[in-house]
Amino acid sequence: xxxxxAAEIEHPGGTLLEHLQRVSxxxxxxxxxxxLQLAGLCHAFYGTDGFATSLLPLQSRGxxxxxxxxxxxxxxxxYASCDRKASYRTLSGEGGTFRDRFTGLSFSxxxxxxxxxxxxxxxNELDLAAIDPAFxxxxxxxxxxxxxxxxPLLSDEAWEHTRKVLT
Numbered sequence: 510x511x512x513x514x515a516a517e518i519e520h521p522g523g524t525l526l527e528h529l530q531r532v533s534x535x536x537x538x539x540x541x542x543x544x545l546q547l548a549g550l551c552h553a554f555y556g557t558d559g560f561a562t563s564l565l566p567l568q569s570r571g572x573x574x575x576x577x578x579x580x581x582x583x584x585x586x587x588y589a590s591c592d593r594k595a596s597y598r599t600l601s602g603e604g605g606t607f608r609d610r611f612t613g614l615s616f617s618x619x620x621x622x623x624x625x626x627x628x629x630x631x632x633n634e635l636d637l638a639a640i641d642p643a644f645x646x647x648x649x650x651x652x653x654x655x656x657x658x659x660x661p662l663l664s665d666e667a668w669e670h671t672r673k674v675l676t
Contacts, residue, residue: 548581
């Protein structure tokens with residue numbers, strides 16, 4: 510991460526590297542499996558719909574697989590590829606659609622993939638809300654609405670953290 514410049518990129522609460530580390534630690538505290546914790550640490554590799562800065566181009570996916578494993582990389586790509594405007598409204602439902610912002614394709618992810626996405630989304634957004642009062646003021650109500658819709662997919666630990674940070 511340091512060699513990719515994450516320690517020099519400004520991000521709410523310090524640097525991107527610090528944010529990524531906090532997200533991974535939060536997932537660990539919630540009891541997430543190591544693959545999801547690793548995805549939390551690496552979730553900004555390809556940028557996101559909410560943070561365009563990327564550490565690596567999509568063409569590096571094969572290299573990332575070699576470093577963090579196929580499962581963690583798949584989670585990183587899935588998280589990074591989310592077209593939030595198109596996906597957030599329906600993703601909590603069983604037939605909810607997910608739109609890949611890189612390819613433009615839409616599909617219905619399975620329950621395991623939706624749960625991982627919800628947990629990573631909660632960890633990412635709650636880290637920002639906890640560390641940055643301005644972020645919480647501007648986005649807190651919308652974030653609480655999103656995480657309430659995603660509640661069926663969230664662990665009890667993630668939901669309790671949501672309530673602690675946002676209510």
